Amino acid sequence: MTVPPNTSTEPAANNGLPDRLVKHAVRYADHRAVHRDHLTPMLRHYADLKDQYPHTLLFYRVGDFFETFFQDALIVSRELEIVLTSKDGGKEVGRVPLSGIPHHALDRYCALLVEKGYAIAVCDQVEDAADAQGALVRREITRVVTPGTLLEEGMLNARRNNYLAAIVIAGHHWGLSYADISTGEFLTTQSSSLEQLTQELMRLQPAEVLIPTNAPDLRGLLRPGEKSEHLPDCLPTQFCYTLRSQTPFTQVEARQRLLQRFRVRSLEGLGCEHLPLAVRAAGGLLEYLDDTQKETQIPLQPICTYTLTEFLILDSQTRRNLEITQTVRDGTFHNSLLWALDRTITPMGSRALRRWLLQPLLKVTEIQARQDTLQELVNNGTLREDLQRLLRQIYDLERLAGRAGSGTASPRDLVGLADSLGKLPELARLVESSRSPYLKAVQQVPPVLEQLGKHLQARLVERPPLALKEGGLIRIGVVPQLDEMRQQATDDETWLAKLEVIERERTGISTLKVGYSKTFGYYISISRSKAGQVPDGYDRKQTLVNEERYITSELKERENRILNARKELGDLEYEIFAGLRSEVGEQAELIRTVARAVAAVDALAGLAEVAVYQGYSRPKMVEGRQLSISEGRHPVVEQALPAGFFVPNSAELGNQESNSIPDLIVLTGPNASGKSCYLRQIGLIQLMAQVGSFIPAQSAQLSICDRIFTRVGAVDDLATGQSTFMVEMNETANILNHGTARSLILLDEIGRGTATFDGLSIAWAVAEHLATEVRARTIFATHYHELNELASILPNVANYQVTVKEMPDQIIFLHRVQPGGADRSYGIEAGRLAGLPSSVIQRARQVMSQIEKHSKIAVGLRKGGRSEKNSQPDPPHDPTQQLEIGI
Template identity: 45%
Template sequence: MSLETSKLDACQLTPMMQQYINLKKEWPDCILFFRLGDFYELFFEDAVTAAKELELTLTGRDCGLDERAPMCGVPHHAVDNYIHRMIQKGYKIAICDQVEDPQLAKGIVRREVTRVITPGTITDASLLDEKKNHFILSLYKLNRTYGLAACDLSTGVFEATALITGDTANHVLDEIARYAPSEILVNPAFETDGLWNALNIRQDIMMTVRPDDDYSLRTTAEKFPDISGQTPLWAQAAAAIMVYLEETQRLRPDHLRPIQAYSLDMFMNLDPSARKNLEITETIRERTRRGSLLWAIDRTVTSVGGRLLRRWIEQPLLNLSDILQRQSSIACLKEQYMVRQEVRERLQGLYDLERLAGKLALKTANARDLTALKTTLQKIPIILDSLESVKESWIMALKNVIDPLPDLTELLQRSLIEEPPVGLKEGGLIRKGFDESIDQLRDAALHGKQWILELEQSEREKTGIKSLKIGYNRVFGYYIEVTRANLSQVPDHYQRKQTLANSERYITTELKEMEDTILGAEQKLVALEYEVFCRVREQAAASIFQMQETAHALATLDVIAALAELADRENYCRPEISLSDQIDILQGRHPVVERTLSAGGFVPNDLQMDMNESRLMILTGPNMAGKSTYLRQNALIVLMAQIGSFVPAAGAKIGIVDRIFTRIGASDDLAGGQSTFMVEMSEVSQILKHATSRSLLILDEIGRGTSTYDGLSIAWSVIEYLADREILGCRTLFATHYHELTDLADKVFGVFNCHVAVREEADSVVFLHQIRSGGTDESYGIEVARLAGIPDVVVERANELLLQLRLEHGPRQKLAIRRNARPMNGQIDLFSASQALKASDAVIEELQNLDVSNMTPLDALNHLYDLQKKASRSKRSPS
């Protein structure tokens, strides 16, 4: 017989197993954690899966069938850790709890699924990154357009947009890269979309298909009755999120903020490649925060501020006035050192007000959470006092939003003890004097326990048994325990209750009567304390909106102060931001590399670009000299300028950039079946399709993944395309090892050369990391090999071969970029037929007759040299 739950006949199962099967059928796509006493148990296929994933012992339990049901379990107090591990492995979890007192139950204890946890709906702070939002996305596909909504259940952030123009599929991917969701909801039509396969193979995102009804106009109108007129696509995507959250949380998440609709032209567009290559929030190799731009510049002291700074970095601004507003506030606190230090010191003690508000709404806040809320609210007035002298307009506006909620603070102070327990149903939550009924029950229970102590002393005296003691457990209640050595002194009215190895346990009529009184009071006390706590929590939840507004204002204040601290400590400058086409950076530095070096160890460099004579820089120089660092640092400086931050430079003038594109590094796409060169060309294709005249392009080694002629031709053609103002004409940094391309500076308007300086010393070279005007044709590849640790014998042999080749063939000749090669003007025309290299028939015949298979490499080079000379003579001779 199969023990898959979907195939079991419930009638043959025990009552408890019938209850389990019925719940499992309601949540077939979830792993069901089923509360039994002090454990959460898993049965049947869920038990097999969990035992494997969590390395638990798989046992069995009688279920009414001939075969025992597979079973494993975890202690209830440790369940969060196991849930987290299952979520990380891509499972959805349904938590089934006992919803009635087992002592009051008639028959099987009633159980219900109280919450469902999926990768996108985690709210437990211990399972979240405190400085990162945790988004779930919803996509609604309609023909070639998309509605997109993003929600962070833990904080209440709710945003949405419609993608209806341009390359909408790529816009979807860009937004997914920006939000980095853990889960994406899609309507069934999305399963036929080309994006489905690209997203479904990703291990870091759970794709969940939801029914069309979740996205319907009827559902949208029900969830958002205030939306009038034609329903936007983003609202239908947002409606599906609301349905999903209500289903998984078993309540309406009223803490979600009003949806903030946005358009793509509000922010600088950074595609997934740019985010990865610039290492904005995580490094390429280890995918860790350390080593990223965020790591280098984050000086925030609160978790809510850390999340906001991350969002600023992930979505640089395009609106000039918004950028200048941020700059002004940062400049203000940069200049007011004492105010800044005091504000930062006082912010440091705040708890996560934004996520505390979310817990209140979801009814998952415990007494310690409310105590943290009280502590945070108590500190707000002194933060406001620190800002008393600040007159900058935005900071003053933030100050007016911050609400210390004095009435709520006073309620929490009166109602809860200073250090309450984590559990809510164990008592010990409510402060004395807050509730008269609780005080009375607590007094009765306390007096009862005092009576027990007095009885213990009295019985010792009456019996003469000095070791006699009165104990308690949940099974037998209160009992008198006597060791075996003293059993002869036990009075006749003692009633034996339990025999142990070294003692006997007894009860008396008097003890039993007092037990009923004490336990009755304690049970009522625990129940009443929980009831009163829930009332206090509901009262606190009434202020959720004010908490969220205050949290956002405090987060903004934290980010402003943090960026001011960064600018002051690291000697950053305030860039001049404008709508011009200028990028003028004086002594720019890489913010990440600089932080990893000792003070003064980074060599700064300049950059002057515009969309006229200096549109496209061709940067040459050896590996290890710092080309890639220079390219990235300028992109990061532009990005930092557009979040409103000061930048690592002596001075900077930045004309707003709408997009930053990057093509850096070599990697293949094994899952997609693409080679390294194909990936490179695909990325270049996307750049050429989507870049605008206001974009900034960072291109490193275009064309290196194929033959020299192919690679050079592609790189040459790309440069012409990018530099041509009638086609694109955008600002571009183009690093290359094709030194032939430096000749384009004389032929293509807007192209200019720079190189990374190197100083030759005896048998080695010193990389100066300085960017200088003009091109270079030296690569110093053997020196780089030496620095990389290639064995000396290999390096020495390479030098010998290089010398031999130069002696035999002269200095390396560049492939000619011919004088009559025309830059493209709307059409691609690299080499006309008349420009193709020709050789005489005799040279061709000789080449065809060569026995290449039996030649040594040196013979082949000599023959090739001879053929080259003959071809040159043939080309010069009159026809």
């Protein structure tokens, strides 16, 4: 059984509770400990529901509050730091623990609990308390909120997707489906290496992963890091996993569910007819949505089948090392690539850019389509600025459409949506003469959406109130019946407003007032000193210190009419609003298709803005394996430095037409000279080019890479018990096993985590293997200057160094990358600059000079290597099977 550790029901260090309550809290820390028949009817209903949803926190609507009882009350009060109180549980039970939150704060508190890894079942009142006529108000579970099924604006991060994933594993084969129910994206794939499954999950960073299992306890939500025997070992533990029954994940059930959902006869058109694992994962995901969303039918876009090989493969180390969405050092968004490039205006544009950066393209035509659009937006600054100005007035159409479709959109959501739809024709006009693909895609607004926008604008008031059922939503002149009711209500209210004046005149009591209280309704108030002058027909209702309160039969009659009219008006307006909302919901798919096109324009306009202000250029995408970058810069470091401080550097790799261009560069240079920066900038430029962005370089000719690998620094992976060196070796093995001639490999410091000779030997062998066997384009940054020898042995290896200027008492970092190998690391100088004591520095210099005197290295080419310098035969004397170093 899998019980989340935090569902422990120990009361939190008394929580500041009085002793009497602690006693109850302990006694009733589990609803099952109480005899059901002894509970009040409401708590009995609560306990029955809790049995059905044992692993959720059950929020039960009572009036204006959502309340939790028993064990849930203890958890909720501890996790949300709110007061734990108690409620009468029945005559023989006494008081049971209670924690409640105001109903309007449900989203906010749910978001906090979901972030902590809890699932929440919301039990709402489904009839008016007045209609229940004294009986228990009818309540039902209206939704189960889990990390992957969030819809409410307040619970979601606007600028990133919130994915729910489902996986099916069969041997080494697997199927993965994922959906963002707030935007409607729904995708599925299948493949055959479990390592790839991990990588794909790492890319998606799903909020929740569903996994079919035969575990008896199926409602468990495994919080990040929690272990379970039912979780396959191959899966990363940092996600929330939900264990599900296997039935909906079977081929027959899953297929049937997909056919029904998308109203098709075969899955051929959806691209997954012959991908059983992809179908099973998708079917299991749909079933989970049906189960958790209850009556709400979540609108999803038609499922899209994809393959992993459609995109540039970036493993999780590479995404981390290139700091695409967060930095390595402190995991912040600030100073990541996305931070440097994201100038989008809308949340949907920002989400699109994030997706693009994590899934760069492989097809030159697709890259060029983005480049062409960027070019137009770079050349036409006025168009770009006008577009961005207009985008500011377009809300998150993707998510608004979703909320309309699921019946959770508020009146303000619909007004926002209507206003945004109203801007689409303007957007279309702005780009009417554009020729580039992404701008052409928004030249036509589907007439049905244009009409829908107008339809909503004509009906909904400009600034509707937050409350749904208190009226004030619908414009005057839209529904005659509504107008008549309003007129009647206004007449009554005017009568009421005049009553005070009339009664003052009639009674001669100048201090007479008409007021309203929640308990008594409307009343006429007269100061006690004038009570003797009260006319006939005044019926005394309440006596206060200084005043008497009266009603009259006419006042009561009007009051009834006014209050009934208000309720009827509120109900009718809500009904009209709900009708409008479902009209929007019916168009959710189309709205989202248009929203995606707008999001892409937003992402590209932002990239164009960066390109203009940072002086980026359009890379030329070429065939073959060429990587030529002239005067390239690191897109993030250059933004962090004062203008003009960044030193640009060029790079040439893998050009088969020129013999002098290497496949592998051995890059040496002092500490802190800029090796890592250079390495990463090449990776980032290649990645940006394949995203379709312009790049921070004077010019570039780049061919398509199938993968970018990086090995940069290393940290202990304490979670999996791997040492720094083992992490380094695992990552290196992965690169050697999966790299191809079309890959770009960036290695920083291989072999540093072990003894010098072991490290140097490994570094040598790895570099040699990459240059001769894999023949990938590689930059190998190292402090082992001995590796410079390789260039004299292998024709496709070259040495480059990052230069410094040595002054009598300091080193000046030039950050220039030039041909040739460095022979010193200036590590001792770096230590001096860092403040090591001068005695230590002096001693280090002595030791260094001794080592330098006695060290020699003689390494030859590995026997059987494919590449030999100038195709010369092996040297007759082969000193080579070992690396020989003497000190």
